[in-house]
Amino acid sequence: MEEISMRRSKADAAESRRQIVAAAARLIRERGPERVSVADVMQDVGMTHGGFYKHFESKDALLAAAISEAFREKLEFLSNEMEKDPEGARASYAKGYLTIEHVEDLATGCPIAGLTADAARSSPQVSDALAAGALATIKAFSRAEAPGGSSLRSAIRSLSMMIGGLTLARAVSDPALCDEILRSVRE
Amino acid sequence: MEEISMRRSKADAAESRRQIVAAAARLIRERGPERVSVADVMQDVGMTHGGFYKHFESKDALLAAAISEAFREKLEFLSNEMEKDPEGARASYAKGYLTIEHVEDLATGCPIAGLTADAARSSPQVSDALAAGALATIKAFSRAEAPGGSSLRSAIRSLSMMIGGLTLARAVSDPALCDEILRSVRE
DNA sequence: TGTACATCAGTGAACGCGCGTTCACTGATGTAC
DNA sequence: TGTACATCAGTGAACGCGCGTTCACTGATGTAC
Numbered sequence: 182m183e184e185i186s187m188r189r190s191k192a193d194a195a196e197s198r199r200q201i202v203a204a205a206a207r208l209i210r211e212r213g214p215e216r217v218s219v220a221d222v223m224q225d226v227g228m229t230h231g232g233f234y235k236h237f238e239s240k241d242a243l244l245a246a247a248i249s250e251a252f253r254e255k256l257e258f259l260s261n262e263m264e265k266d267p268e269g270a271r272a273s274y275a276k277g278y279l280t281i282e283h284v285e286d287l288a289t290g291c292p293i294a295g296l297t298a299d300a301a302r303s304s305p306q307v308s309d310a311l312a313a314g315a316l317a318t319i320k321a322f323s324r325a326e327a328p329g330g331s332s333l334r335s336a337i338r339s340l341s342m343m344i345g346g347l348t349l350a351r352a353v354s355d356p357a358l359c360d361e362i363l364r365s366v367r368e
Numbered sequence: 369m370e371e372i373s374m375r376r377s378k379a380d381a382a383e384s385r386r387q388i389v390a391a392a393a394r395l396i397r398e399r400g401p402e403r404v405s406v407a408d409v410m411q412d413v414g415m416t417h418g419g420f421y422k423h424f425e426s427k428d429a430l431l432a433a434a435i436s437e438a439f440r441e442k443l444e445f446l447s448n449e450m451e452k453d454p455e456g457a458r459a460s461y462a463k464g465y466l467t468i469e470h471v472e473d474l475a476t477g478c479p480i481a482g483l484t485a486d487a488a489r490s491s492p493q494v495s496d497a498l499a500a501g502a503l504a505t506i507k508a509f510s511r512a513e514a515p516g517g518s519s520l521r522s523a524i525r526s527l528s529m530m531i532g533g534l535t536l537a538r539a540v541s542d543p544a545l546c547d548e549i550l551r552s553v554r555e
Numbered sequence: 556t557g558t559a560c561a562t563c564a565g566t567g568a569a570c571g572c573g574c575g576t577t578c579a580c581t582g583a584t585g586t587a588c
Numbered sequence: 589t590g591t592a593c594a595t596c597a598g599t600g601a602a603c604g605c606g607c608g609t610t611c612a613c614t615g616a617t618g619t620a621c
Contacts, residue, residue, distance in 0.1 A: 189597055232597060248425065297538055298400070316540055337548070345531035381563085418568095
């Protein structure tokens with residue numbers, strides 16, 4: 182315990198930072214940005230809260246980095262799908278998106294559905310990170326073009342249906358209705 | 369100031385409670401449930417925070433009541449629209465829903481889009497209130513039937529598109545893209 | 556209708572607690588020679 | 589390669605502050621007679 186408390190190499194520090202951001206990206210989606218303290222995040226990576234400010238200027242700076250990280254993971258996943266199957270990537274992403282697993286798994290779920298309400302009431306630093314992620318998501322979806330129709334329009338419409346369907350499924354409590362929502366929106 | 373501090377009649381007390389709930393319904397959508405304190409709400413209706421517990425058992429009880437009130441207002445509005453124009457109520461509600469005004473007005477906006485993420489991380493008391501409101505909304509939309517198609521399915525799909533479109537429009541920062549999202553989803 | 560008293564809506568001070576942030580300190584790391 | 593020293597990642601205690609909640613108190617309301 183004590184020998185861990187000394188200074189670490191630059192590589193170690195960079196790894197610490199990565200872990201802090203990854204932990205925050207999960208925790209803020211699971212519990213909400215306000216219900217996750219700096220100490221919670223640091224404890225999650227096995228550190229004490231005091232060292233936090235060696236990595237970030239403020240909690241808001243961490244939130245912004247965590248939101249960017251959440252989008253990075255999602256877009257990386259979509260990008261891999263597109264390499265494997267350029268034609269069906271968007272449909273298969275939507276299929277995985279509209280599942281009971283995604284409804285229940287807040288921690289690694291869609292950051293647009295999970296964090297837009299929070300970001301809209303937060304500082305520019307936080308809402309800018311969400312806006313950048315949302316823009317990148319729309320662009321990625323436009324690229325993963327479905328056959329026919331205006332690319333941007335159809336990307337926006339697909340994303341809206343997915344985000345709204347997930348939100349509505351999370352809003353209701355009756356499992357049967359939740360399932361009906363997912364099935365209805367999946368087409 | 370001082371003469372206001374004494375006991376009020378039962379009618380006055382009921383009116384106070386109504387005002388507290390109405391203020392909370394606005395404030396929690398505007399700032400988020402965690403960023404609104406009991407003292408903020410009481411101050412908004414011109415009272416001190418000490419009297420709060422004469423009306424509610426806890427802050428969570430107020431949040432539940434405020435969520436129910438937000439839905440009540442929305443459903444009342446939809447109900448009025450349906451009386452005026454049974455055929456076009458759903459379309460005209462959707463048209464008003466997908467506007468820049470609604471994107472910017474969090475305080476009196478859709479509680480599903482604005483509060484589902486918060487409710488999903490809250491106590492049963494709070495999430496149950498949201499679930500009840502969401503169910504009532506789906507039912508009202510099913511009743512306001514669009515011509516043709518399965519009533520429930522098409523209600524769910526319309527609502528999903530609206531909620532997702534509003535969320536996506538709130539997520540982005542570019543006004544032109546925000547406008548493009550609203551237009552794309554409005555059909 | 557009038558009187559005496561219990562009730563209880565609202566006040567304002569106080570409570571404990573957790574939060575974001577700061578700070579003095581430690582000692583391995585990294586660098587200048 | 590070896591030595592001396594500055595750096596800085598991480599520790600753990602401490603800070604002010606705001607929060608949800610409690611409490612003793614006030615005096616008009618509401619009721620029993």
